[in-house]
Amino acid sequence: MNRTVILLLYVLVIEASGEQTPAFDRTEVPSVTWPDWMSYLPDYLPLSALAIPGTHDTMAFFGGPLAECQSWSLTNQYNSGVRFLDIRCRHYQNRLPIFHGVSYQRTDFFQVLNDTVTFLTEHPSETILMRVKEEYKPYQNTRTFYQSVTEVLNQIGEHWFLRSESLPTLGEARGKVVILQEFSSEGEGPDFGPPYPGPMSISDAYQVTDDSVKWADVERHLTVAQNGDPERAYLTFCSGVHWLLYTPESLARRINPRVHDYLINKTPLRGRRRSVGVVIMDFPGAELVKQIVLDNWV
Known part of the structure; x- marks a missing residue:
């Protein structure tokens, strides 16, 4: 049995089991909740x-080790x-199913927005930043992606969306x-x-051959x-993949604890003007999410 097959079997065995730590979570329910922070x-x-916690490929629950990025609904x-x-x-027959690469995620844009509106109805103090991207190949459409997005937003209700050329204040949003x-x-x-990436500063080195190099870029x-x-x-993606060396999960096991330790142990920077910004993760642990939130008061 060659090294590649052995490595893939090892990854499949390790990642099949649920695990919940402060920085990494492969279970279905977070250990700590803070819905109104x-x-x-x-x-x-x-x-x-x-300082805003975020998830990379938020709805990527299916498709095998190289496609799955989250375990929490x-x-x-x-x-x-x-x-x-x-x-x-993905723009598919004038609809907008959610994909990660070639993998269909068994939901669509309307359902994502409907669940979001349900949350905001119950927690009106909160706001959601939502990067929306066209994924994979369009198929059998008679209108543009923009027109299909417009239809879904109209179905949900325009009043739920804040149209702005730049990021607003929290009060406005x-x-x-x-x-x-x-x-x-x-x-x-x-x-x-706001356009993405537009004027944002983004670190998203998602092709990873060395987790130490990836961590150095995140830090x-x-x-x-x-x-x-x-x-x-400022958006920092802690996520990444390599078809042979790292799945999203195996990299998250290595990077997420370093982010957690960084947040707990960092000393105030001279001349610090702001927080760590948006920190975007695969399989984050609830305590890691909490530490990012707490950076707003450091």
Whole structure:
């Protein structure tokens, strides 16, 4: 049996078992919930300056080890404190099913937004940043991706979405979804929200051959964010994959604890102007989510 087969079998055995630690969680329910943490922050703060927990490929629950990125349902992610979503829609027969690469995730954009509105109805102090991206190959459509997104938003209700060219303050965004738009609206109509990536500072080295190199990039960007412009959003992706060396889960087991330790042990930076920004993870542990939130008061 060659080394590649042995490695893949090892990964499948390790990742088949549920595990819940402060920084990593492969179970269905977070150990700690904090569904109203934004209610403790003042309205005048710009969203761009907040420390916000996020999930990479938020709805990626199916497709095998190389495709699966989360184990908490969307509602449980919200309850844990997650406020940034990474939503990937395939344009398929004028509908918007959720995909991760080639893998269908057994839900669609309407359901994601419907669950989001349900959460915001119960927790109106909160806001959701939602990156929306067209994923995989379009198939048999008679309209544009923009038009299909427009239809879904109209079905949900336009009043749930804050259309803004830049990230608003927390007070302006409470109870609403702020879409970060990663698809074209040229010649179609107004943008749904701030462009992604636009002027944001983003660290997203997702092709990983060495987890130490990946961690060095994450740590560097977390430090950059704390000294950055409060009006500019800083997004740090802790996620990554390699078809042979790392699945999303195996990398998260290595990176998430380092992020957790960084947040607990970091000393105040001289001249620090803001928080660590948006921290985006695969399989985050509830205590890690909590530590990101707490950075808003450090």
